[in-house]
Amino acid sequence: MRADLPTVVGLVIGIVVVAFVGLTVAGFVLLARRARREASSPAPGRTSAGVSLVQADDAIKAGDDELDFALAQFGEERTREFATVLARAKADLTRAFRLQQQLDDGTPDSEQQRTEWTRQIRSLADGARESVTAMTASFDELRRSEAGAPETLAVLRASLVALASRRAAGADTISELRTRYLDSAIGTVDADLAAADAALSSATTAVDEADAALAASTVPNVVDQLAAAHAALGTATRRLDAIDHRRDELAAAEASIAELVRHASDAIAAARSLRDAPPDPDSADEVNAAIAALQGELGAAAASGRVDPAARLDRLVDASDKLDIAVASAQNQQRRLDGARSALGGALVSARSQIAAVTDYIDGHRGGVGAQARTRLAEAQRQLVLAQNEADPVAALDIARRAQTDARDADALARYDTGG
Known part of the structure; x- marks a missing residue:
């Protein structure tokens, strides 16, 4: 053992x-x-900051509608303070979206920065929402104490008649768009028209109820109907505006395509001369491939039939960019600047078109769209302004492309939020 x-x-x-x-x-x-x-797991503060951004953005949009209504009832002088408060709230919300973009971008941030920025976002967004909501409530109270309901009802009826005429024009616009463009280009115009119809129907009902109540009762009893009619008319206006915006965006895209096509032949000729006397074999291959790609897009642009000009413009701009990059790698900086100037106009139009489309989509769905989509949209708008004011065309083109990317991300996020 x-x-x-x-x-x-x-x-x-x-x-x-x-x-x-x-x-x-x-x-x-x-x-x-x-x-x-x-x-x-997302930080609780980040989640609540996103909620605050959504609530503030919707409150300000509602405040714009409310200010229009107040102007029609009480005039510019009595609504001056409301306009000032609304402008200040918009500025604060812009700052909040900028901070949210800093949290969402790929740049590493310290924990202290994230905490402080989240606190600032909530403070700015909540303050903006509360100030606009308070002004809205004060005008609601003012309406209940004023005897201007008959005049307001007359204004709403006139707006209803005008919007009914716009609705018919909108239907004609959609019919025309369908003869010229693919469904992918037209977007949500059918849904916009249907939403406008529903809003006009709601407005008509509210106006009729207000008319009957005004004949039988006192002013305070018709305030809610008048407010409902105004809100419905605002919705109809936004949706009809979206149809007109899409028409104008597609026309602008076609004009930009024509302009790019005019410049493309010169760009290809210059690229060919560079390809035939390249500084190195790799440059010749890159330039040749870029020429072939651009020629392919030019051939597609010349095709007849129904088209999607926005998508075609994107592809043409991309092909032009690739040729510019290939040429720039084998050419001096001045040639690269000239190429950027040629592509910049189309890139700016494309960015504006995408930003306008996603803006209309978010405005049409409001509470259904979360903070991420709205933040990307705010960043796209900021990048577009920077691109428009940038003196260096190369830098401006890069910024415009970032604006396009942010706008596409905003559209995808917004449609994900709404199940679209």
């Missing part, structure tokens, strides 16, 4: 060591899982 004692002791020590190592490994695994769970 004494001879076996060292063996037994060795076995015991081995078991203890194995158990210790096993527990240590298990502990590291558990800690790693916990760290991954914590890293994947």
